[in-house]
Amino acid sequence: GESVGLHLPTLSVQEGDNSIINCAYSNSASDYFIWYKQESGKGPQFIIDIRSNMDKRQGQRVTVLLNKTVKHLSLQIAATQPGDSAVYFCAEANTGGFKTIFGAGTRLFVKA
């Protein structure tokens, strides 16, 4: 069945280092991908999105990479800060359909 999964359930990085969070998706028909950040006690917050006609999209300190060949999505956070500590999860959707599939999430720990 369709699934969006994450390779690492937890990730620990040193403050100032770059973080990379990975996500695999299985539905080749998905053409829209989103990364969310969820801090403790809060709802998910949109970070960045990318459509399938792009390979890379940059935001403020974040970059999303999409590799459609291997159905892989990654979120890169530059100069990781303590405030980046949260659960990050990816989601996939099909603009021709009506479903968004969410991954289970990766917890990012930032060590000071």
Add this chain to the structure above:
Amino acid sequence: DVKVTQSSRYLVKRTGEKVFLECVQDMDHENMFWYRQDPGLGLRLIYFSYDVKMKEKGDIPEGYSVSREKKERFSLILESASTNQTSMYLCASSVEKGFWETQYFGPGTRLLVL
């Protein structure tokens, strides 16, 4: 900024009780959603609504119902709460009639059913 609010952050209910979870969004969004979030399972869609008085079942609608009498408000109802409905419940809204639009989430309601 989009604001999605949920009526309660924490709720404790007893098995068999009827439970109401309320969600309000202030951005005139068309779509509203109810999810539950459980460790290791990600977000699972319970119900969604793309217009007032319209509702559609998601992936796990059993044991739940919804109501959307006004555009800004979407209620989730547990007709007879059970312990397996202990979970974090998240409400979301999005602008256009389609799942592929970015969804904006509320802070969540953590429900414990005893």
